[in-house]
Each structure stands twice: as structure tokens, then as C-alpha cells.
Amino acid sequence: LLRRYAGTAAASTCHIGCGDCLDACPHGVDIPTVLRHQIYHGSYGATSAARRAYAALPAASRPDACATCAAPCAGSCSWGVDIPRRLLEARGQLDLAFTA
Numbered sequence: 350l351l352r353r354y355a356g357t358a359a360a361s362t363c364h365i366g367c368g369d370c371l372d373a374c375p376h377g378v379d380i381p382t383v384l385r386h387q388i389y390h391g392s393y394g395a396t397s398a399a400r401r402a403y404a405a406l407p408a409a410s411r412p413d414a415c416a417t418c419a420a421p422c423a424g425s426c427s428w429g430v431d432i433p434r435r436l437l438e439a440r441g442q443l444d445l446a447f448t449a
Contacts (some may be wrong), residue, residue: 364428373425379410387439403443412436
């Protein structure tokens with residue numbers, strides 16, 4: 350059961366610590382950190398803590414530029430995570446300017 354869940358979740362969940370995407374963003378978005386906060390929000394139900402942690406990120410580390418970016422990060426995840434989509438989702442879930 351766990352192997353089946355891991356296989357299903359592999360392409361939708363950031364594998365924190367793998368490092369594939371660290372240099373993939375030309376805008377300096379801290380991809381693993383933003384996606385980790387999204388995991389806290391969505392998977393662990395720690396919405397308030399995730400939003401506080403996201404708000405504490407330097408503005409340059411947040412995915413504000415993703416909406417208009419050509420997405421060179423798209424193919425950087427060897428696990429198949431759709432990084433551009435996940436970053437935009439994270440922004441919508443965690444940025445208080447978009448969730449209010």
C-alpha cells in the first residue's frame with residue numbers, strides 16, 4: 350500500500366532535499382522552500398503556520414514572477430513534479446494577498 354501511494358504521489362509532491370530544481374529558476378525563486386510550505390498547508394493541514402513561513406520568505410524567493418515566466422524550471426524535476434503549476438498553486442494558497 351505504501352509503495353502504491355508513493356508511486357502515485359511521486360509526481361505531485363516535492364521531494365525535499367533532492368536538489369534537482371535549485372538552479373532552475375532565473376528569478377531566484379526558492380522552489381524547494383515554497384513547495385515545502387505548500388506541503389505543510391495541503392498535506393499536513395498546517396495552514397496558518399505555512400502562511401506565516403511563506404510570508405517570512407524574502408520577496409525575491411516567492412513565485413511572483415512565475416505567472417509571466419517561460420518556465421525553464423519545468424523539466425528540472427527528475428521525479429516529474431510540474432514545478433510551474435505547483436508554484437502558482439502555492440502562491441494562490443499561501444500568499445495572503447491572493448487568499449484573502
